[in-house]
Amino acid sequence: MITIVSFIFGLHALQKMDAFGLERREVEYIVKRGMKWKEEEEEKWHALMNNFEVVFKKENDTIFVITVYPEERKK
Numbered sequence: 001m002i003t004i005v006s007f008i009f010g011l012h013a014l015q016k017m018d019a020f021g022l023e024r025r026e027v028e029y030i031v032k033r034g035m036k037w038k039e040e041e042e043e044k045w046h047a048l049m050n051n052f053e054v055v056f057k058k059e060n061d062t063i064f065v066i067t068v069y070p071e072e073r074k075k
Contacts (some may be wrong), residue, residue, distance in 0.1 A: 006062050007031075013054075013065040022052065022068060030054050031063055 007028055009017070017027060034049030047054045048071060055066045 005032075007065060008062060009065045010067075013067050016068045020052070020068065020070070026050075027052075027054055027065060027068055028063075031056060031065070 007024070009024065009027075013027070016022075017024070030049045030052060031047045031054055034047035034054070036045055036047045038045050043057055044066065045056050045058060047056070051071045052068060053071055054068050057064045057066065
């Protein structure tokens with residue numbers, strides 16, 4: 001069985017991707033293949049790979065990308 005996942009990119013994510021020179025396919029790859037964890041109190045997920053972290057929400061077969069930032073960013 002093949003699962004089709006659709007990605008929706010928020011404006012903030014698109015702006016950050018442009019600033020860091022990332023393409024949509026690269027961010028999709030990070031979400032699909034990167035190390036993932038879920039925030040305890042929110043429905044936000046994080047994926048980390050290739051020195052970038054992607055914050056996203058999942059709903060059924062849709063991924064909504066909220067933001068992207070370099071791994072070294074201070075939280």
